Amino acid sequence: MTQDVDLEIAPDGKGxxxxxxxxxxxxxxxxAVEEAILLKEKxxxxxxxxxxxxxxxxxxxxxxxxxxxxxxxxxxxxxxLEMDGFVAANILSAVLKNLDFDLALxxxxxxxxxxxxxxxxxxxxxxxxxxxxxxxxxxxDEGHAVLKGELExxxxxxxxxxxxxxxxxxxxxxxxxxxxxxxxxxxxxKELKVIEYGNLGLSxxxxxxxxxxxxxxxxxxxxxxxxxxxxxxxxxxxFMEILKEKGVFS
Amino acid sequence: xxKIIVVAEHRKGELSxxxxxxxxxxxxxxxxxxxxxxxxLFGNGVEDFSQELSKVADEVILVEDESLxxxxxxxxxxxxxxxxxxxxxxIIMMGHTAWGMNLAPGLAFKSGLPLATDCVNxxxxxxxxxxVREIYSGKIFSKVSFREESPVxxxxxxGSFPSEPEESAAGKIxxxxxxxxxxxxxxxxxxxxxxPAGDVDITxxxxxxxxxxxxxxxxxxxxxxDLAKSLGAVLSCSRPVxxxxxLPKYLQVGTSGKxxxxxxxxxxxxxxxxxxxxxxxxxxxxxxxxxxxxAPIFREADYGIVGDLFEIVPxxxxxxxxxxx
Numbered sequence: 016m017t018q019d020v021d022l023e024i025a026p027d028g029k030g031x032x033x034x035x036x037x038x039x040x041x042x043x044x045x046x047a048v049e050e051a052i053l054l055k056e057k058x059x060x061x062x063x064x065x066x067x068x069x070x071x072x073x074x075x076x077x078x079x080x081x082x083x084x085x086x087x088x089x090x091x092x093x094x095x096l097e098m099d100g101f102v103a104a105n106i107l108s109a110v111l112k113n114l115d116f117d118l119a120l121x122x123x124x125x126x127x128x129x130x131x132x133x134x135x136x137x138x139x140x141x142x143x144x145x146x147x148x149x150x151x152x153x154x155x156d157e158g159h160a161v162l163k164g165e166l167e168x169x170x171x172x173x174x175x176x177x178x179x180x181x182x183x184x185x186x187x188x189x190x191x192x193x194x195x196x197x198x199x200x201x202x203x204x205k206e207l208k209v210i211e212y213g214n215l216g217l218s219x220x221x222x223x224x225x226x227x228x229x230x231x232x233x234x235x236x237x238x239x240x241x242x243x244x245x246x247x248x249x250x251x252x253x254f255m256e257i258l259k260e261k262g263v264f265s
Numbered sequence: 266x267x268k269i270i271v272v273a274e275h276r277k278g279e280l281s282x283x284x285x286x287x288x289x290x291x292x293x294x295x296x297x298x299x300x301x302x303x304x305x306l307f308g309n310g311v312e313d314f315s316q317e318l319s320k321v322a323d324e325v326i327l328v329e330d331e332s333l334x335x336x337x338x339x340x341x342x343x344x345x346x347x348x349x350x351x352x353x354x355x356i357i358m359m360g361h362t363a364w365g366m367n368l369a370p371g372l373a374f375k376s377g378l379p380l381a382t383d384c385v386n387x388x389x390x391x392x393x394x395x396x397v398r399e400i401y402s403g404k405i406f407s408k409v410s411f412r413e414e415s416p417v418x419x420x421x422x423x424g425s426f427p428s429e430p431e432e433s434a435a436g437k438i439x440x441x442x443x444x445x446x447x448x449x450x451x452x453x454x455x456x457x458x459x460x461p462a463g464d465v466d467i468t469x470x471x472x473x474x475x476x477x478x479x480x481x482x483x484x485x486x487x488x489x490x491d492l493a494k495s496l497g498a499v500l501s502c503s504r505p506v507x508x509x510x511x512l513p514k515y516l517q518v519g520t521s522g523k524x525x526x527x528x529x530x531x532x533x534x535x536x537x538x539x540x541x542x543x544x545x546x547x548x549x550x551x552x553x554x555x556x557x558x559x560a561p562i563f564r565e566a567d568y569g570i571v572g573d574l575f576e577i578v579p580x581x582x583x584x585x586x587x588x589x590x
Contacts, residue, residue, distance in 0.1 A: 021559070022401055022404055022405060024405070031401065031405060100370070100380070100382075101373075101374070101379070101380070104370075104374070123366070126402065127400060127401055128400050129382075129383055129398075129399075129400065130382050130383070131361075131366050131370075131382055131383065132369070132370035132373075132380060132382050133370075134370075135366070135367065135369075135370035135371050135374075136370045136371065136373070136374045138371060139370070139371035139374040139375055140374060144451030144452050145338065145367070145371065145452070146367070146452055147363070147366050147367040148363055148366065148367075161455070163458060164363065164367075165363060165521055166276070166363040166457075166521075167281075167362060167363060167423075167520050167521065168520070168521075168523075168524070169459065169460050169514065169515075169517075169521065169522055169523060170457055170458070170459055170460075171457070171458045171459075171460070172363075172454060172455075172456075172457055172458070173454075173455040173456050173457075173458050174452050174453060174454055174455055175452070175453045175455055176451065176452045176453075177451045177452075180451070180452075183366075186504070186505075186508045187504070187507060187508030187509075190509070190510065223412070224412065225378075225379035225380070225411065225412045225413070226379050226380070226381055226396075226409050226410065226411055226412065227409065227410050227411075227412065228407050228408070228409055229395065229408045229409065229410050230407070230408050231400070231405050231406065231407045231408070232405070232406050232407075232408070233404075233405065233406070234399075234403065234404070234405075234406055234561075234564070235406075237564050239563050239564050239566070239569075240551075240553060240563045240564075240565075240566035240567060240568055240569035241567065241568050241569070242558075242563070242568075242569045242570070242571055243568060243569065243570050247572065247573075247576040247577050247579075247580040248580050248584075250570045250572070250577065250580075251577060251580035251581045251583070251584045252584055254552065254568070254570065254581060254584075255581065255584045255585060255588060257550070257552070257568055258472075258496070258529060258550075258552075259588070261528065261529060261549065261550045262528070263471065263472045263496075263498075263528050263529040263550070264472075264496055264497070264585070264588070
């Protein structure tokens with residue numbers, strides 16, 4: 016995900032200019048990684064972090080390793096693909112199907128595209144039980160977990176799920192630990208495997224996007240707020256006058 | 266002529282607004298495309314809902330069973346999979362809600378249908394369907410096309426369309442038999458859990474001073490608390506502040522927190538995710554302070570100050586105390 020910066024639309028009109036933009040680990044993913052590591056610390060086992068992207072995107076995996084993941088896998092060579100949630104789910108599932116695991120965690124969504132579909136599609140592809148917007152995970156025994164999942168209006172649902180399962184993690188489930196640059200450097204000793212996308216054995220149908228971004232554009236101009244101009248003191252003064260006029264403050 | 270299928274959503278005996286929002290959009294599209302609108306309604310003892318929905322749709326497909334008392338993604342997925350096969354709809358609409366997020370991607374994948382999630386609009390150009398989405402935290406919009414013309418599946422962001430039902434000629438109600446899942450459920454509902462109530466009820470406040478991610482550090486919240494105090498207002502917050510455990514959940518405004526309608530809502534360091542805006546847009550006067558002039562909160566606010574909250578909030582506290590004297 017990008018952080019708060021001015022975004023510009025790319026010349027082809029189908030995305031944003033990504034050069035020079037700082038990219039960091041997606042918030043939801045950070046919570047998912049932390050949850051995996053917390054479970055490992057409590058119950059044992061290993062944590063494998065998986066992503067796809069170029070060498071720069073390895074930074075995210077290094078961060079996962081520094082947080083406490085045991086090994087990492089990057090799928091390379093996907094840059095030329097027209098990517099959507101469906102293609103991403105197929106690629107990541109192809110990696111997971113060769114791993115032996117009890118639990119697969121993803122973020123609920125990515126912050127940039129907010130698709131919220133990749134994890135659930137992976138579960139479908141891999142025939143795994145699936146729960147979304149998960150805000151707490153309690154492993155009952157080898158075969159079951161009890162989860163809380165967020166609904167609307169401040170209500171959670173409690174569900175029991177068979178393992179192995181795929182859970183999409185909601186923000187706030189834990190406090191992702193801080194890792195230092197030193198920590199990331201140290202994690203370089205841990206195993207990071209690169210798998211060429213072409214070696215995953217995916218069919219053309221699996222790697223052909225089902226949706227396509229035709230164009231991107233700036234939000235339509237709306238009336239929006241009346242912006243108060245001036246120094247902090249002037250704007251504060253006007254602000255208070257407005258509250259007074261509205262009868263909120265007397 | 267094809268069908269637009271809207272999947273009805275309900276919880277604890279109430280039809281959700283999103284159902285009517287989708288119906289309104291579905292009917293608008295049906296007029297342009299010459300389609301009809303069908304509602305898929307699953308539940309237990311929801312005959313009343315089917316009557317209500319038949320007034321705003323051409324058809325209601327009703328499946329009732331005790332096990333449909335609560336939502337289950339596997340059961341819904343398989344029921345809808347069968348309905349899609351039988352009906353061959355042009356468009357399938359679900360809410361981009363907790364339900365929809367659990368259900369739609371798996372259903373689309375299983376059915377081999379293209380899916381666009383979290384759509385704020387569905388448009389039609391020359392008979393082709395496009396989905397409009399917000400990306401990069403609402404700073405950019407994208408227009409998405411589908412590889413196959415139809416059927417297509419979309420999930421709709423709550424609050425994108427009006428929810429007031431527009432009545433039309435009575436639609437028919439078609440009962441379909443419940444087909445249980447082959448095999449056991451892999452996910453079983455246990456109960457609903459409400460987050461604990463606090464000592465303050467932010468839904469009752471006349472004025473809310475609400476703090477967001479822009480506050481930076483937990484210690485800085487006292488500054489906003491002081492402003493609330495000097496205005497005689499109640500402190501509330503947006504999701505990131507609760508996620509970081511800086512304030513309790515009962516102070517959270519937004520779709521996963523409380524919906525509030527105070528006379529005045531003052532948003533400080535809140536960029537204005539749609540989930541937050543959905544929880545406060547009914548407020549009387551909305552005032553926002555944010556350093557980013559492009560923050561979506563300014564699209565919803567009546568008045569805004571673009572600047573550093575650490576300069577503006579102390580100035581506000583001073584003005585408030587001056588005015589008290």
